[in-house]
Amino acid sequence: MLSRKTKYGLKALTFLAKQEMGIPIQISKISEAENISLKFLESILLMMKKNDLLISKKGKGGGYMLAKPATEISIAVVYRILEGPISLVPCVSLKFYKKCDDCHDEDDCSLHDLMIRVRDNNLKIYENTSVADLAKNEV
Amino acid sequence: MLSRKTKYGLKALTFLAKQEMGIPIQISKISEAENISLKFLESILLMMKKNDLLISKKGKGGGYMLAKPATEISIAVVYRILEGPISLVPCVSLKFYKKCDDCHDEDDCSLHDLMIRVRDNNLKIYENTSVADLAKNEV
DNA sequence: GCTTATCCTACTATTTAAATAGGGTAATAT
DNA sequence: ATATTACCCTATTTAAATAGTAGGATAAGC
Structure with a gap:
């Protein structure tokens, strides 16, 4: 069985891939859309950022974006x-x-x-x- | 990842499949040959017996046998x-x-x-x- | 009736999964 | 500047699963 961590991670990436490129998406938005505990998702996204799948922007208007094209x-x-x-x-x-x-x-x-x-x-x-x-x- | 239970179970079945058909093999023999904790293996074999993969014989000369040909x-x-x-x-x-x-x-x-x-x-x-x-x- | 070997229940210890809490840090807007 | 927003990070907790252990009950064979 797949852990929720992986499942949530894949869902989050997929959600980001569906958004317009280049604009940051907030964790809370993904969390709500995909029905994932916000804090848990936060740690998952962080992990993926550290592994260069995501880039993030802090502060107002900040959020997460894919670090490379979804095809890659x-x-x-x-x-x-x-x-x-x-x-x-x-x-x-x-x-x-x-x-x-x-x-x-x-x-x-x-x-x-x-x-x-x-x-x-x-x-x-x-x-x-x-x-x-x-x-x-x-x- | 495969649990040890499944891994041990498959190894035990394979071990039995390699033996001469029809003669019961003791748990302790499988346990030693496959390097598996005896008591843990005992519970695994029991579970497989209850699911009709194995048959057992109690008492002296007893042990476990495949309930059907290994090919099946x-x-x-x-x-x-x-x-x-x-x-x-x-x-x-x-x-x-x-x-x-x-x-x-x-x-x-x-x-x-x-x-x-x-x-x-x-x-x-x-x-x-x-x-x-x-x-x-x-x- | 003793020995052997499976049967069965219950317990325990360890690890992993899945969050949760709570504050820290950086960026932005006003 | 400063308030706000939103990510960053560590530590803790809870629950469940895994892996194994203990100890006796039961049945078969000699």
Whole structure:
């Protein structure tokens, strides 16, 4: 299951992608439109800003904007920032690799090949889908 | 990420699939071979037994056996028993459907189509892979 | 009737998720 | 200048899920 953090993050990005480029959108506006706790959303947006998906403007008339065209923000990138590894087990993760602590030997693990297949399949979808696609609602 | 419960469950099934059919294997043997906490494994096997994936025999010479040929146990079935929904959001789950409580309208959700695509892709893999495939290590 | 091994319930500890609180800081308008 | 707006940041809390533990009940076999 997807965490709410990731779900909210994707919804927020999609919402921003639907707005006119270049004008800052306030957190409260996104929060209301997407039915997300304001404070929770605040922390999510901050995280995405720190990872260069968003830029922000303070003060009156401030808010958040996409840091780049929505077509250039893949779901894979968002997923990794908010959710973490795309793979189902750490030992087949490309970006978050870690040995599984119950496996003696990775090559001997009966799940290894399946986990790689699943990872590659999901990766393909996530990398070939952008926030712009979500905004168009024509995935 | 896959829970340890599911991971251990799949490993246990695979281990059983590799044994000679018809002779009961003790929990302790699986636990040692797969490096899984005995008591935790016990509860996992019990759950799979209750869901008709395993049969057991008590007393001396007892243990667990697959309830059907390994070729007939799909990963999808195991996943749903131990992990729950295969989909990433409840509102696109086939077996565990539930409305997402942040969405006003499902058809209007920007993630909906993507989530369905991901679900179908994973489902395809999980339904077309059996415990026998894992045991062969030729997924 | 003793041993073996599963069955079953309940409990606990740890971690993660999902917020919430509350003030700090910067930009803008007047 | 100063009041207001809106993001920035840290810490705390609550609830749930995960992972495992304890201890005995039950059934089968010798």
